[in-house]
Every structure is written in structure tokens, then in C-alpha cells.
Amino acid sequence: MTAHRLAVIIKNSLNDDEFLLVRQNRPPKFGDGEYDSYIDSDLWDLPWASLTPLDGEDSQSEIVLEGAESCSDKLNLMKFNVDVALDQIFSQLGFRGPTGGHWAVWKYVEEADLGPLPHLNTVFIIGKLKFEAENAQELSKWMSVPSCLQFLLEVKPNNDRMGPLVVAGLLCNLARSRMLKVPPALRYQEYPPGVTIVPMGSRTGKPFWTTNLVVVAPDIISSRCVDSSFAAYGEALIIDPGCHSKFHDELMEIVTALPRKLVVFVTHHHHDHVDGLSIIQKCNPDATLLAHENTMRRIGKGDWSLGYTSISGGEEICIGGERLKAIFAPVP
Structure with a gap:
């Protein structure tokens, strides 16, 4: 089963290089004192709303989207309630009543199946409004592609963060890692740039059926990590290669495209986290394996069957010049 959402790229009528982002709601409290004490910086993303099918076979959306035929082989937008989705989005921005504007389909993105919730695909549309949002200064702001890209690539404490829809809708071709080659049959999500999540079929527990292979592969390899205190050095990192044997060819393709200076980290011993280790050992016997001794x-x-580097938490590793820290998080 696949669910859909509508994401809107609203361009600034006074500056064609800018588009509108909305500040996202903070996640609810978890009920744990230590967890709830952490406060994230603001997350900004494209405005979006769920896209639901219209009732009745003869019903059609009243909103005309230019270029809707570009995704007609995958989705008939005339059979979805685009009107309601846009009303919900405009309400987020402080609009009341008709807004006007001309809208065109920008792209249709089939997103990675991160499960177990229904698979979610996104329709991006682009256009301009005739009026400005009433609460723009509080809940939304205009941003350009270069400014969003800078926030993604130069992460600093307490800085604003850019959401995944910005990346998928506007930045994917600019920010996508050129080092990592993912087989076309696999859908994946690269967010932030240089960190890619590839859901792969595995021997995991129901209702899940995939385990996320995480690949850290920065495009630019810097020399910022110059001291000798690191537990391991590498130009790329793979975390939890636990795919089922029928996906070993795809895993081999991913590993072969990565640098030889590869670090592999397994968080624990379950099949859905280690079933692909033998493929990595075969493709790159020089890879460094990190794991807890248990x-x-x-x-x-x-x-x-090769050696490994034991870590127990607190160690730092250097990947492409980026400093990462291992955290010991035992399950109660």
C-alpha cells in the first residue's frame, strides 16, 4: 500500500531565487527526563499535506496542475483531492479563502520504503502566490537554494536545519554524493548530504521487512582529523550491512564503488545487521571492522573471519575528515 503527500514549492514573487519554508512542529515529549531535556534547533521544510483519493469514480480535482501528465504513468492526480491538500497548506501559512496562483507539477518522488508504515511518495508542485503569508515572520521564511545547501553542508550547533523535502525536491542533484553508487533497483534517501540510508530486505522481525544500510561517504575528503587518537580512519563508513542473501549482489555493487579505505561498524549481532559482512570481506578485505567485543x-x-577493532563507547573515528563518536547504548 502506498500513501501520497503534496509538497509545495512557493516561489517569491519579488525574488525568483527564493522559495518559502515552514518551521516544523517539534516532536512530542517522550516521557523520559534525559531524552526530553534535549532541544533540537528549528527544522525548516517545504509546506506539505496528505494527498487523499477523491470519493467516487467520476470525481475530479478542481485544481488544474500544469504538467500533471508527466507522472500519469505512476499517478493520476485528477483522482486525488489536490484542492483540500492545498487548502491545508495555505492554512499553515496564514491564508484564509481563495489564494489564486498558477501551479505546475515539479516532480514525483518515489521515496525509500522505511516501513512498517505505508510506503509514502511525494508530488512536488511549484508556483507563486498573489499574497504574502500573514504569519510569515513567525512560521515561515524565504530561502534560496545556496543558503539551504550551506546549512546542510556546514552543520553547526543551534543552527537552523533543513528538512528532507527540501533535499528531495530542490537539492538532490546538487547535494547527492558522487562517491556512492546505489543500484537502480534500490530506493534510498540521502539526508543530510553524504549520509545515505538504503532499506534492504533482511531477516528482521515483523512487521518490518527491511533493515537500513547506512553509508557515510563524503564527496570531499579533508585532512581535518590529524591527531592519532582515533580508533579508526577511513574515507567511507558502512553501518549494519545486514541484508538478505538475495540482495548480496546489490550490496557488492555498493561496496565496490566505495573507497578502499572503508570502515564497517555493526551495532549488534542480529542477522539483519550482519548478514552482509561476508560480502564486504570478499569485496574489500582491507576494510576495518568496528564492533563491541560481545x-x-x-x-x-x-x-x-578477519581481525576487528573493539570499541565499547566513547571512541572517535575519522571518516573523510569528519569526526564521529561511538556511543554505548545497551538495551535494558
Whole structure:
């Protein structure tokens, strides 16, 4: 089952290089004192709303979207309630009543299946409004592609953060890692740039059926990590290669495209986190494996027969000049 949402790229009528972002609601409290004490910086993303089918076979949307035929082989937008979705989005921006404007389909993105919730695809449309939002200074702001890209690439404490719809809708061709090659059959999400999540079929527990392979592969390899205190150095990092054997060819393709200076980190010993280790060992026997010693006791020689670097939490590793820290998080 696939769900859909509508994301809107609203261009600034006074500056064609800018588009409108909306400040996202903060997540609800978790009920844990330590967890709830952490406060994220503001997250800004394109305004969006759920896209629901119209009632009745003869019903059609009243909104005419230029270029709707560009995705007609995958989705008939005339059969979805675009009107209601746009009203919900305009309400977020402080609009009341008709807004006018001309809208065109920008792209249709089939997103990675991160499960177990229904698979979610996004229709991006683009256009301009005739009026400015009443609460623009509080809930929304105009941003350009270069400014969004700078926030993504130069992460600093307490800085504003850019959401995944900005990346998928506007920045994917600019920010996508050129080092990582993902087989066309696999859908994936790169967010932030240089960090890619690839859901792959695995021997995981229901209702899940995939485990997320995480690949950190910065395009620019810097020399910022110059001291000798790091547990491991590498130009790319793979976390939890636990795909099912029928996806080993795809995993091999991913590993082969990565630099030889590869670090592999497994968070724990379950099948859906280690089933692909043997493929990495075969493709790149020079790779450095990081794992807790208790994890390694449970990993069979058929999965990994070479040496490894033991970590227990607190160690730092250097990937492409970026400093990462391992955190020990035992399950109660």
C-alpha cells in the first residue's frame, strides 16, 4: 500500500531565487527526563499535506496542475483531492479563502520504503502566490537554494536545519554524493548530504521487512582529523550491512564503488545487521571492522573471519575528515 503527500514549492514573487519554508512542529515529549531535556534547533521544510483519493469514480480535482501528465504513468492526480491538500497548506501559512496562483507539477518522488508504515511518495508542485503569508515572520521564511545547501553542508550547533523535502525536491542533484553508487533497483534517501540510508530486505522481525544500510561517504575528503587518537580512519563508513542473501549482489555493487579505505561498524549481532559482512570481506578485505567485543563473540566466522577493532563507547573515528563518536547504548 502506498500513501501520497503534496509538497509545495512557493516561489517569491519579488525574488525568483527564493522559495518559502515552514518551521516544523517539534516532536512530542517522550516521557523520559534525559531524552526530553534535549532541544533540537528549528527544522525548516517545504509546506506539505496528505494527498487523499477523491470519493467516487467520476470525481475530479478542481485544481488544474500544469504538467500533471508527466507522472500519469505512476499517478493520476485528477483522482486525488489536490484542492483540500492545498487548502491545508495555505492554512499553515496564514491564508484564509481563495489564494489564486498558477501551479505546475515539479516532480514525483518515489521515496525509500522505511516501513512498517505505508510506503509514502511525494508530488512536488511549484508556483507563486498573489499574497504574502500573514504569519510569515513567525512560521515561515524565504530561502534560496545556496543558503539551504550551506546549512546542510556546514552543520553547526543551534543552527537552523533543513528538512528532507527540501533535499528531495530542490537539492538532490546538487547535494547527492558522487562517491556512492546505489543500484537502480534500490530506493534510498540521502539526508543530510553524504549520509545515505538504503532499506534492504533482511531477516528482521515483523512487521518490518527491511533493515537500513547506512553509508557515510563524503564527496570531499579533508585532512581535518590529524591527531592519532582515533580508533579508526577511513574515507567511507558502512553501518549494519545486514541484508538478505538475495540482495548480496546489490550490496557488492555498493561496496565496490566505495573507497578502499572503508570502515564497517555493526551495532549488534542480529542477522539483519550482519548478514552482509561476508560480502564486504570478499569485496574489500582491507576494510576495518568496528564492533563491541560481545557482538564479535556472536558473529560467526562465516560472516567475518578477519581481525576487528573493539570499541565499547566513547571512541572517535575519522571518516573523510569528519569526526564521529561511538556511543554505548545497551538495551535494558
